[in-house]
Each structure stands twice: as structure tokens, then as C-alpha cells.
Amino acid sequence: MSRSVWKGPFVDAYVLKKAEAVRESGRTNDVIKIWSRRSTILPQFVGLTFGVYNGQKHIPVNVTEEMIGQKFGEYSPTRTYYGHAADKKAKRK
């Protein structure tokens, strides 16, 4: 069952505080370390980089518009699969 709309999206308060502090300081490139994988990504987080804890380390997540409404934990997998490089490509953004 989905969350009731009247409650609004859930975000841990400390995540909001940290994001606001970084925005005010203007250092938007800083990695904001968070442990709250359950928090929803809000529009005011776009452009910021969060280090989302996966139980071992903080995975950098650069928030873009397409991520709004998802949870932080979705971008920080708890298991690492190395696989093969083969012909896979990486794009520098």
C-alpha cells in the first residue's frame, strides 16, 4: 500500500538540515554524509551530492531531477558486483 498523500514525503529532519546548511554555505560540491537510506529525494536536493551509507561506506550520489521521489537507498547498493569490464563505457558528466 502506498503512503498517504496528506502526510507528504518522508525525510529525516537531519538530512534537510544538512542540505540546507550546505546550500547556504555555497559549497554545493561537498559530499553530505547521510545514513538515512529511507529518506525521499526532494526537489531542493537537486545539484547536491550526498554520501549515502550502505552499511560499510558512503556512496556518492549526485542528485538530478529524475531522482526526485525516489529514496536515497536506491542509489547506494549494499552488495558489490565487480563483473567484467569488456566493452562497457563510462561517461564523464
Place this chain on the structure above:
Amino acid sequence: MKDHVCLGAVMGSYGVRGELRVKSFCAEPSAIGDYGSVTLDDGTRAKLTVVRPVKGGYAVRLAGVPHKEAADALRGQRIWAHRDALPALPDDEFYHSDLIGLTAIDTGGATLGRVHAVHDHGAGDLLEVRVKGKPVLVPFTRAVVPTVDLSAGRLIVDPPHGLMPGDGEDDAP
């Protein structure tokens, strides 16, 4: 096989006509047949043609493998293509195989470590740099990785505050 990239592995024979069942490691699995001539672990070079997709991989035909017994003998061998067979990429796009092994240095010239892997968890590509044996994930962006010098075998990392271990607060709220 330093100048080669591993495209897949032979899982065994397929059918009785000398076809092979291979597992593809390519980004687009069917692309394993796009590189023409391939090399096996034992040094054999042969042309590879994809016949059809089968359960768990692809049925392929390898020139010089006429029957099932010959195909069975190749089980477990990896399939390699020469790095030069991969098509050229536009600026700011790199093959994982080119990035892995590069030395990461910071803007002051100090060596941070080596690139161990490249990940994509849905929020952009990340370089896994081993700093003193510990993995550090570096966002692969122009701001954080301003220079990639493949010929010199190095890349420059300008880590933002909070990226390296020990930066920022490390205690959960």
C-alpha cells in the same frame, strides 16, 4: 593479454554440429559477435559468429571448430578481442578497461591510489580508487576528475570535502 579485453567465456558445446555456448560480458550481450576475429586463452585466433541466443548465453560458431568434441575441448576458455578492435569513443567517454589500472593523483601531485573498478549505481559513474588498500568511490565528473590522461596512465582527482575517509563527520546522528 594486456592489450586485449575479455568479451566472454566458453561454457561448453551447443548441439552436435560444433557450435559453442558462450557467456557474454559485453555491455550489450549480443555485441560479442561484432569484433570479428577473437583470441582464446590458449592463443587460438578465429572468427566468431553469433548463431542465436540460447538459455544462459549465445550459441556461436567459431571458425576451425568442426564438431562437438572440438567444441567440448574449449570449455572454460575465455574469449578476448584486441583493444584496437573496440570503436573509438567521443570526448569524455572512456572504456572501463582503459580506466581500470590508471593511477589517481590529487591536484597537489600526490598519488592517491589506483583505479580498481568502475561502477554505475544509477546516479552516474563512480571510479573505485584504492587508497591505502581501502576503496574510495570517486564520482566520474569533470569537477572531480578534471583530467584523464590515458597515454600517461593517470588521472587527476580533485576530491570535494567529505569524499575521502576522515573528511567531515563520521558519526551517524
